[in-house]
Amino acid sequence: MSDRELTFAEAIREALAEEMRRDARVFIIGEDVAEAGTPFKVLSGLVEEFGKDRVIDTPISEPGFSGIGVGAAMTGMRPVVDIMFGDFLGLVMDQVANQAAKVHYMSGGKLSVPMVFRTTMGATRRSAAQHSQSLHAWVSHIPGLKVAIPSTPYDAKGLMKTAIRDNNPVVFFEDKMMYKLKGVVPSDDYTIPFGVADVKRAGNDITLVATSSMVQVALGAADLLAKTGISAEVIDPRTTLPLDKPTLIESAKKTSRAIVIDEGYEQYGVTAEIASVIADGAFYYLDAPVKRMGAMNVPVPFSPVLEDVTVPTEQTVFEMAKMLCRKA
C-alpha cells in the first residue's frame, strides 16, 4: 500500500474526497466542477459521491462565486473555490486580496475565512497568453493569504488537506502540465505543514531552489550535473507563503551557490524574493551571486517554438549551474 502510485490529479481528488468525508462543512464551488469534473477532470467522480449540494456548478462568474465562497467561509462553511485557470485571478483579485485576505485582520481577529482557492499555473500547453501564466507571486505578495504550490502527487495530497483544514484563505496552485505526473501517494490520512521546505535531492556543490513543475526540471538538471561531477541539492519550498527561509539559507550556506527556478515571470517575482532571502541570510558563505531563472518577461506566446523558450528547462538550468560552479 505504501508504494501505491497516483497521478497528481488523482492525489488532489483523493485529498478533496477525504476531507469532504471527514468534514461536512467542506464543499466545492466553481465552473463545471460537478458532472464535468473540470476541463482537466481533476474532480471526476466527486459529484457522484457528494451530490450537487456539495459540488456546486456555477455560472461563469468568478468574482461572484469567489465572493460567495468568502461569505460562506465567514459563516461556518469551508469552501473550496475552483478558479479554472490561474489567469482568471485577474478577475477575482478583489475577493482574494481585499476581502478574504483582510477580513480576519480588519475585524480584529473576530472573523475568519477558512477557504481554499484552487487554481492552475504552467505554460507549454499551447494555450497562449491568457491561459498559461503562473501568477502565484501576485497572491504571495498579500499578507493574510497562504500560498501552496506542490510539485509531486505526494505533496499535493498532503498540502491540499492542510489547506482545507487551515483557518485562513489559501491559494493552491496546480501546474496543469503535471496532472498526469505519477508518484507514490499513501492512501492513509496525512498532512504536510505549510512553511516546511522539502529537500528533493541532497547535494553539496550548488543549491537549486525550485517550485512546482520546475522541481522536475531541477531534478533533471541535477542528473546532468552529476554526470559532470557537480552535486546539486534540489529544494522545494512547497509553500511560497509562508516561506521556509531557514532551510533555504542553510542549504545555500552548505553549498555556497544557489539558483532559484520558478515558472512565474522573472521580474519582481518569486525568484526575486527567494534570491533575496538567500543573499541576505547566506551572504558570507556564498561563492557566487544568487541567480534567478523565471519565465521570460513576455506574455506567453502561442507558437510552440516561441513558447518553449520562455520557461527554464533542464538544459538551461544545467548550463547556468555549470557556469556558477566553474572555478574562477
Next chain:
Amino acid sequence: MTEHIDLEQSLHMYQQMAKIRAFEEKVNELYKSAKMPGLAHLYSGEEAVAVGVCEALHRDDYITSTHRGHGHCLAKGARVDRMFAELLGKEAGYCRGKGGSMHIADPDSGNLGANAIVGGSMGIATGAAMSAKMRGSNQVAVCFFGDGALGQGLFYEVANMAALWKLPVIYVCENNLYGEYTHHTETAAGEFIARAKAFGIHTEIVDGQDVHTVYAVMQKLVARARRGEGPAFLQCDTYRYYGHHVGDINRAYYRAKEEEAAWRAHRDPLTILGHWLISNSLTDQAVLDRIDADVNAEVETGVAFALDAPFPDVREVNEDVYA
C-alpha cells in the same frame, strides 16, 4: 393591544434612529476638532433605512455594511462606546482599532463587517445566505449598498446565483441619489429595480424616510426569504444630509443647498415618525424629548469612554494577520 405593541416598537425605532443621528453628529464634531484620525462617511438622513430593515431581523441574521455604515452597525445592535472606540483607533473598539470607521464588524450581532470597496460585500452577503441555507439555520442575510454600487459587476453575478439557487438574501439599495459627488442619473441607466427584475428577483421600492414603511415591507421580504422563496431587492429612496464624507463641505457644484434644506425640512425620518406618533395621539413631545436626551447622554458617555480608552499596544500590529 396591537396599538400598544406598535407604540412600543415605534418608540424603539425612534430611539434607534435618534441614537444614530446623535452618534453621527458627534462623529462630525470629532472630525472637525481633529480628534478622529482619518475620515468618516455620515449616515445622517438615512436612519429609517437601517432601523426599518434591522428591526425586521433577528440578532443572528446577517448584515453586510458599507463605507457609510455606522447606522447599520448601531441598528443591528452595536454599542455606541465600542463604535466610538473603533473610530478613534482604540483597543476597546470592535476591531481593536484595526478596522476603523469603514470596517466595523460585530459577529455577535450578525454584522459581518462594513466594506470599503463599493459593492465589495455583495459576494459575502450572498455567501452568508448560501451558508445559512446549507446549514439549515433559517437565517437571512441583508446586503446594504448604495445606488453607486449598482455600477459594480459583482452585483449582477451574485444576484444571478442568488435567484438561481433561491438564497435567503435581501439586497437593500440605499438610493441617496449620489455616488460620491455624482448624481445617479449620470451613472445609472434605466431603473434600479429593473436590474434585479431581470433575474426574476422580487423587487420593492419604498420611501426610505418612513421607517414604518421600510419595516413593514422588510418584514414581508424576510418572511418570504425564510420560507425559501428566494432573494429580494429593496430600493429605499433616501438622502444623505452631509457630503460624501465629513470633509466634503463645499457641495454646491454637485447639489444645491436648497435641495439639502428641503430634505431636512420635509423628509426627515425622525420628524416624520415623531409627527406620526404625536398626531395619532400615541405619545407626546415630552416622551420624544426624553428619548433624545437619553441617546444624547449615551453618546456623550460613549465618546468620553472612547477618548479616555487606551490605544492598542504597538506590538499588536502583526497580530491577527492569520487566524
